[in-house]
Amino acid sequence: MFNTLAQKLSAVFDKLANRGILTESAVDESLRAIKVALLEADVALPVVKTFIQNMRDQVVGEKVVKAVSPSQMVVKLVHDELVKTLGDSRALNLAPRRQNVILMLGLQGSGKTTTSAKLALRLQKSGAKVLLASLDTYRPAAQQQLAELGAQNGLAVLPIVKGEKPLDIARRALDEAKLTAADALILDTAGRLHIDAEMMAELAEIKRLSDPAESLLVADAMMGQDAVTTARTFADAIGLTGIILTRVDGDARGGAALSMRAQAGVPLLFLGVGEKADALEAFDAKRIAGRILGMGDVVGLVETAIEKVNQDEARKTAERMMSGRFDLNDLLSQMRQINKLGDVKGLMKMIPGIAKFSDQIDKADISNKTLRRQEAVILSMTPRERRNPDIIKASRKLRIAAGAGVSVNDVNRLLKHYEQTAAMMKQFKKMGPAGMMSLMKKMGGMPGMDSLMNNDALASLNPELTLKGKK
Amino acid sequence: MSWLDKLKSGLKKTAGLFTARTFDAASVEELEEALIRADVGLTATRRIMQDIQSKKSRESDEIRAAVGRVLVEKMQPVARPLTIDAARKPYVILVVGVNGVGKTTTIGKLARQYRDQGLKVSLVAGDTFRAGAVEQLQLWGDKTGCRVHAGKPGADAAGLVFDALAASRKAGDDVLLIDTAGRLHNRADLMDELKKIVRVIQKADASAPHAVELVLDATTGQNALTQVKIFQEMVGVTGLIMTKLDGTAKGGILVALADAYPLPIHAVGVGEQADDLHAFTAAEYVDSLLGGA
Numbered sequence: 089m090f091n092t093l094a095q096k097l098s099a100v101f102d103k104l105a106n107r108g109i110l111t112e113s114a115v116d117e118s119l120r121a122i123k124v125a126l127l128e129a130d131v132a133l134p135v136v137k138t139f140i141q142n143m144r145d146q147v148v149g150e151k152v153v154k155a156v157s158p159s160q161m162v163v164k165l166v167h168d169e170l171v172k173t174l175g176d177s178r179a180l181n182l183a184p185r186r187q188n189v190i191l192m193l194g195l196q197g198s199g200k201t202t203t204s205a206k207l208a209l210r211l212q213k214s215g216a217k218v219l220l221a222s223l224d225t226y227r228p229a230a231q232q233q234l235a236e237l238g239a240q241n242g243l244a245v246l247p248i249v250k251g252e253k254p255l256d257i258a259r260r261a262l263d264e265a266k267l268t269a270a271d272a273l274i275l276d277t278a279g280r281l282h283i284d285a286e287m288m289a290e291l292a293e294i295k296r297l298s299d300p301a302e303s304l305l306v307a308d309a310m311m312g313q314d315a316v317t318t319a320r321t322f323a324d325a326i327g328l329t330g331i332i333l334t335r336v337d338g339d340a341r342g343g344a345a346l347s348m349r350a351q352a353g354v355p356l357l358f359l360g361v362g363e364k365a366d367a368l369e370a371f372d373a374k375r376i377a378g379r380i381l382g383m384g385d386v387v388g389l390v391e392t393a394i395e396k397v398n399q400d401e402a403r404k405t406a407e408r409m410m411s412g413r414f415d416l417n418d419l420l421s422q423m424r425q426i427n428k429l430g431d432v433k434g435l436m437k438m439i440p441g442i443a444k445f446s447d448q449i450d451k452a453d454i455s456n457k458t459l460r461r462q463e464a465v466i467l468s469m470t471p472r473e474r475r476n477p478d479i480i481k482a483s484r485k486l487r488i489a490a491g492a493g494v495s496v497n498d499v500n501r502l503l504k505h506y507e508q509t510a511a512m513m514k515q516f517k518k519m520g521p522a523g524m525m526s527l528m529k530k531m532g533g534m535p536g537m538d539s540l541m542n543n544d545a546l547a548s549l550n551p552e553l554t555l556k557g558k559k
Numbered sequence: 560m561s562w563l564d565k566l567k568s569g570l571k572k573t574a575g576l577f578t579a580r581t582f583d584a585a586s587v588e589e590l591e592e593a594l595i596r597a598d599v600g601l602t603a604t605r606r607i608m609q610d611i612q613s614k615k616s617r618e619s620d621e622i623r624a625a626v627g628r629v630l631v632e633k634m635q636p637v638a639r640p641l642t643i644d645a646a647r648k649p650y651v652i653l654v655v656g657v658n659g660v661g662k663t664t665t666i667g668k669l670a671r672q673y674r675d676q677g678l679k680v681s682l683v684a685g686d687t688f689r690a691g692a693v694e695q696l697q698l699w700g701d702k703t704g705c706r707v708h709a710g711k712p713g714a715d716a717a718g719l720v721f722d723a724l725a726a727s728r729k730a731g732d733d734v735l736l737i738d739t740a741g742r743l744h745n746r747a748d749l750m751d752e753l754k755k756i757v758r759v760i761q762k763a764d765a766s767a768p769h770a771v772e773l774v775l776d777a778t779t780g781q782n783a784l785t786q787v788k789i790f791q792e793m794v795g796v797t798g799l800i801m802t803k804l805d806g807t808a809k810g811g812i813l814v815a816l817a818d819a820y821p822l823p824i825h826a827v828g829v830g831e832q833a834d835d836l837h838a839f840t841a842a843e844y845v846d847s848l849l850g851g852a
Contacts, residue, residue: 197659233691478698
């Protein structure tokens, strides 16, 4: 649906055909392309304007005029400026030997309760004693939600007293934290509109009472232009110390992160990346900058790969691949590793340089479902057939198809897929590791590809799938 | 306070969106920016700008009136409330959407509306995943006097829905409102689960679900387009409900959606109370989008 900035910039520079230098008109056109890219990524208009002004000053500079590949250069400049603007993360500011209060606040439905539990789990894992308390007496069953999350994850939650008002709950929570010598008390407040005067006054009162070490705005990564107003109003009325961006596991470009960072003037601290209680990561500006530019989420890809892939098995497969031996058992193990990584299409789109082929990826018959069907085909083969796919002829195919509940066509497709992969493995062997790297680089041609390629975990990615996107 | 007042009071808190009167380069740019700041998006904004340029009848015409006309014309066809077909008993409404958009609250409000019309309504707590979701719907059931079908936490939602549909039919319900767990549209596994719920409903009643309502959050930006596209492909969305329009977010993405998909906008949510759900009307929406007359 959206063209990436890299694509647009290439178009700008293609039109200017091999000038090799950045002319004034190229600068203007580039800046327009950047503006469009940022707006499509939901960066708020006033923030875009400031950003473009900063970019103009840099792009017009000497450095770029002499650049050999202007489009790559501009993409890099934009990326660097985004990283700079998004700023560094920092650890939570918790003082030793006292009950540090962490106040969680934000609009309705931004993910405060889930994030409160995630944060508590993270702190508890780092050795802190944590107490959670829900001050949300407005949304039905909000307090029960936090209590359940606590029970599920072994977290201490202040017991619910029916009919108690938010401020009274806060007082009781503070007492309890002191009594149990908790290091941190996380106060989960009710979602509220930043223009609801009464509710904002309540929040200010809670803050005054609890004197928090951190006041964190929890905000949805899918937010549009209004992110500026929300962040600014909460910052002005309550005072913030940081922002947590949730639902980063969605496919929104996340421009709201830039808007809020610029408007609230406080750092982004964490990213919510899933529904499970451990799906909270430290904020990483490079990662979000890449997403905003549609350049793919390299760090996310590598992290997912490291987390989910069985390293030993991946190494074994890689070794066999490099030695040129590759049978259906290897293919099976490879497919299973990929399936473990989650949604195959989503995964592929995280690969830098592949983003521009996202339409083809959508159209191509690649999905976890097809992977599972292929797995069923291999599982219907005898061990001997898996080791020697050559012996699989007509009658064996019929049996395998019947066993897997698919058509003979599906069996043929799997065998063809195997042959192609095996042929590629042979080629990799001929090229050696260095040759393989250069091939991969040609495919990517984007910053970040090197670090990606150095990672062992990537060996487990099916090269046939990775290459398909390039066609 | 009427819902329109609420809309307007929310909008008033932001600077006057659009004040220009005449057609000149500056006011055209101002208009363009106003639309972008309302989350209308670049593509739809450009199309509107073209429409305005071509439909501008006379030079003295006020630009505000011209853009108002173009937008109302665009939004009118999608401003259609959800009508319950009395021949379907129960009329099955499946409510879907990403996390945190307000599905459960919307179901509570719909339940109140249908109860006020004298209909017999049951609710299904199909969100068996999120902690507290069942309790939340149960409280809405108590508040609106509707029976709530619920299973054990973590239970198979499709199985629960199947049983609830049978029970609802037996009880002679007019409407069955099914809540589902929030899910990001890029999670293939969760979307498969939703498809399974639809298949199971169809098994029990081939004509159901009679409505599949996608709930959208007014604060959402351009990602709403992808949400509609994927939910539409996966479970055949029949209508949209936009929530949280009582804030400063203008929900301009609805204009882009009207441009891209001909889905009716069945209702808008403007608060947390049971009666804070209203029919979507093009003129009032456009009025609030442009910051009042």
